[in-house]
Amino acid sequence: xxxPPLVEGRLIVRRxxxxxxxxxxxxxxxxxxxxxxxxxxxKAPGSRVWLSRAENLARKLAWTWEIVExxxxxxxxxxxxRPNGLxxxxxxxxxxxxxxxxxxxxxxxxYGCENSRIDLLLEGAGRPPCYVEVKNxxxxxxxxxxxxxxxxxxRGAKHLREMxxxxxxxxxxxxxxxxQRGDVGEVRPADAIDPDYGRMLRQARAAGVAxxxxxxxxxxxxxxxxxxLPVVCP
Numbered sequence: 001x002x003x004p005p006l007v008e009g010r011l012i013v014r015r016x017x018x019x020x021x022x023x024x025x026x027x028x029x030x031x032x033x034x035x036x037x038x039x040x041x042x043k044a045p046g047s048r049v050w051l052s053r054a055e056n057l058a059r060k061l062a063w064t065w066e067i068v069e070x071x072x073x074x075x076x077x078x079x080x081x082r083p084n085g086l087x088x089x090x091x092x093x094x095x096x097x098x099x100x101x102x103x104x105x106x107x108x109x110x111y112g113c114e115n116s117r118i119d120l121l122l123e124g125a126g127r128p129p130c131y132v133e134v135k136n137x138x139x140x141x142x143x144x145x146x147x148x149x150x151x152x153x154x155r156g157a158k159h160l161r162e163m164x165x166x167x168x169x170x171x172x173x174x175x176x177x178x179x180q181r182g183d184v185g186e187v188r189p190a191d192a193i194d195p196d197y198g199r200m201l202r203q204a205r206a207a208g209v210a211x212x213x214x215x216x217x218x219x220x221x222x223x224x225x226x227x228x229l230p231v232v233c234p
Contacts (some may be wrong), residue, residue, distance in 0.1 A: 001086055006050040006066055006220045009216055014043040020065050022049055025207060031063035033076045038180050039140040040150040041187035042068050049076075062129060067220060070181065075218040076138050082223065083136045084119045087176050090214055091122070094097040098210060099130060103228030112162035121169035133159045137213070138181040146213070146229070147179055152194045160197075160204045167208040175201075175212035179229060180218055185231045187213040202233050 009024040017036045020043075021028055030053050033039075048069040054062050070076045085109060091099050102122035108119040111131060120132040139150040149156055163173035177187045189198035205211045213229040 001064065001082065001089055001098065001224065003066065003220065004052045006052055007063075008220070009049050009051060010204075011043065011045055011049045011068065012118050013045055014039065017212055019061070020049075022051060022063070024051065024063075029063055030061055031065045032061040033078075035065075035080050035136075035138070037148060037149070038151040040147075042070050042078060042138050044070075044083065046066045052133045064215055065217060070138075070140075073185065074181060074183045074222070077223050078216045080136050083134045083178035083180070086135075086180075086216065086223060086225050087119055087134045087214065091120075095178075095225065096212070096214065096228075098212060099132065101127070102130065110219050112165060114158050114162055116159065116162045118162075126140070128171045130161060131166050131172060131175045132176060133163060134176050134178055137177045137184070139190065140181060141151065144180070144183060144185040145232075146177070146179050146187040147190040147193070148187060148195050149190055149197055153197055154196055156194075160200045160209070163209045164204050168210070172210070173208075174212060175204070177211075177213035177229075177231065178222060178225065179213055179215045184215055184217065186232050188232050188234075200234070205233065217219050220232045 009022040012021040012039040014020045037106045042044045050067040051063040089102045102124040119134040122130040139147040166173040214225040215227045215229045
């Protein structure tokens, strides 16, 4: 996925869930933060960051925070609006063999009994549709383990319940962790942060929900999901 032109700056502070203050060319600017999670390990003041500028001049915040250098040389894609497109791109390019062979992909389709929308619905003749939920992974620990979630997520638990119901009804369902950083070798549930989600993830996998992870190469020019990663649930 090609990114819009980005401008480098330095993070002053993530002021709240939606706004960050960034120094660009020696001047402070306010930038929209398109990631409402805790951003564990991705919001240290002084970090190098990259911003995109809105084409809509009437928008309240002209800048959007896209990438942070979480560790020296490790760029992390923060924009939670991009993972669905990244995973769709990877599926269409044949980089996800578990989800290959479907003729069409639709986004944001209503389903389930809890008023949900599935991120991607894969459909093809002669096979049941596959409901694909995408989760963005930005948190990691020093030994190359990516963690999800980075905050308690009732919404994530709801999605697992919905996918288990799909499988129980004879359909297919897959959870895909989109890891927007290059230093991760495996993904694990963040049991210390949200033990209920970890328990439900294990239950969903045991019930037949496919649990996949894809790792990305992140640069200021593009983000590409280029490799499968194991999901370890000890």
